[in-house]
Amino acid sequence: MSLSTAFTELFGVEHPIALAPMGGSAGGALTAAVSRGGGLGLLGSGNGDRDWLARELPVLTAESAGKPWGVGFQAWAADVGAVEWTLEHGPAAVMLSFGDPRPFAERVRDAGVTLIVQVTDLEEAHRAVDVGADVIVAQGTEGGGHGARHGRSTLPFVPVVVDLAAPVPVLAAGGIADGRGVAAALALGAAGALLGTRFQATTESLVDRATAHAIVAGRSEDTERNRVLDIARGSRWPAKYTARTLPHPFLDRWRNQEAELATDAQAGQSYQEAVAxxxxxxxxxxxxxxxxxxxxxxSAADLVTTLAAQAEAALKRACGG
Structure with missing residues (x-):
């Protein structure tokens, strides 16, 4: 059984699997490994910090073996100049998440680069269609990291976006960590899946080893969506987007007290001192x-191959094969 989809045909990749462009995790080595493995690697540039990009892009281009790759930006935080500078380095795609893609969309299309827009609700999905996204990522609330505070779960959200966006291909994201999840995404009508947490726990990820091992040891019931840690560390993430994380002492201390935390200068200082x-x-x-x-x-390259094989096996089982 071949897992050829509109997504694999668009990028000329072997498997309908993409790396979530996670800031702090998806650096050049991880992005290149996913692309070498037959998926689409997406560099996690976040706000488009030039120094970070200048460090990671050469790693990516050197290790990607000529395979297609892309770069992801947080639309609420990045500036147009960073996107334009990145386009000069030859990405196959630019992905925009969390915010209004309109200031960037025309520049990406004018460069002949595929535009991927991630959405967390139907308003964002309609806007992604309106700006001419070539691929839309439908992210459910099960996903790790940032997502919609009042979004939908992946299972009911993805097919709604698939129907809304047709014929634009959709990738499913949120709570997918093995090939069965990839197979489920395809069954929902998606053209592939975008995975984040699973790729954090790889040899090429930029997360420190303690975090990688915490993910391996983690349990679903331990994860929690919150704004506490953004507030405590002084992050300017919009309130619409909370983050799903593993347990944390500051979360235990300030759970359900976001307003109080935001006005407590000592709490932020205490957080930074504890980090130091x-x-x-x-x-x-x-x-x-x-x-x-x-x-x-x-290795992320091996993981892509494993995920694809698991997905094929799952679909064969579902078809009685």
């Missing part, structure tokens, strides 16, 4: 609800 002392991770440990399915730290 090594008592808490420098970044929250982002993880989705499918974290239970992660039990190893493979």
């Amino acid at each position: 002392r090594g008592e808490i991770p420098a970044l929250p440990q982002w993880a989705g609800e499918a974290v239970d399915l992660i039990d190893d730290l493979p």
Whole structure:
């Protein structure tokens, strides 16, 4: 059984699997490994920091073996100049998430680069269609890291976006960590799946080893969507987007007290001091609800192949094969 879809045909990749462009995790080595494995690697540039991009892009281009790759930006935080500068480096795609894609969309299309827009609700999905997205990522609330505070679960959200966006191909995201999840995405009408947490737990990920091992040991019931850690570390993430993380001492202390935390200057200072002392991770440990399915730290290239084989086997079983 071949897993050829509109997504694989669009990019000329072997498998309908993409790397979520996770800031702090999806650096050049991880992005290149996913692309070498037959998926689409997406570099997690976040706000488009030039120094970070200048460090990671050469790694990516050197290790991608000529395979297609892309770069992801947080639309609320990036500036047009960073996107234009990145386009000069020859990405096959630019992905925009969390915010209005309109200031960037025309520049991406004018460069002849595929435009991917991630959406977390139907308003964002309609806007992605209106700006001419070539691919839309429908992200459910089960996903790790940032997502809609009042979004929908992946299972009911993806087919609605598939119908709304047709014939634009849609990738499913949120709570997918093995090939069965990829197969489920295809059954929902998606052209592939975008995975984040699963790729954090790989040898090429930029997360520190303690975080990678915490993901391997993590349980779904331990993950929690919150704004506490963004507020505590002084992040300017819009309130619409909360983040699903593993347990954290500051979350235990300030749960359901976001307003009080935001006005407590001592709390922010205490957070930074605890980071400096090594008592808490420098970044929250982002993880989705499918974290239970992660039990190893493979190479990302090998993982793509494994996910594709698992997906094919799952679809054969579903068809009685």
